Amino acid sequence: MPLSGNQIDAGFYQLIHQLVCSSPQVRNKERRGYPRRPFTITQRIAPRRGAGVPDESEFFDVTCHDLNRAGFSFLLPTRPNFSALVVLFDKPPDVVYMGAEVLHCASVLVYPSGHVEHIRGRAGNVSYQAPDGQLGTPMVLVGCRFTGQLQK
Secondary structure: OOOOHHHHHHHHHHHHHHHHHOOOOOOOOOOOOOOOEEOOOEEEEEEOOOOOOOOHHHOEEEEEEEEOOOEEEEEEOOOOOOOEEEEEEEEOOEEEEEEEEEEEEEEEEEOOOOOEEEOOOOOOOOOOEOOOOOEOEEEEEEEEEEEEEEOO
């Protein structure tokens, strides 16, 4: 028997709760209505170019950065060429497809330690070396808002 909308929503929020609770504590000075928590896990996303869930061949791996009930962020090597996407949250035995929209993109440096530093006002030819000697990799942090759960 198919699940009702309320059962689907309850299942999604339970999955998000499980994912968030397994992540480290929330950062200080959070101003969002729903605090984001670190979520450095690989998930699969696909550009959304129509209704429904894209074909499995269109999904690719991204490293997530943070997560809350309203949205999530992930890292890409360049700015995305899409504004809508589907993310596959896979925490066995549950698989949830969520639609999302890109809200913003920010240039960041990602260090081997996992630290992410926003690049604000840096000139084009700057060193991406942290004080401890680590070299940062330029990436784009993509912030998204969930638009709703999708059925495969």
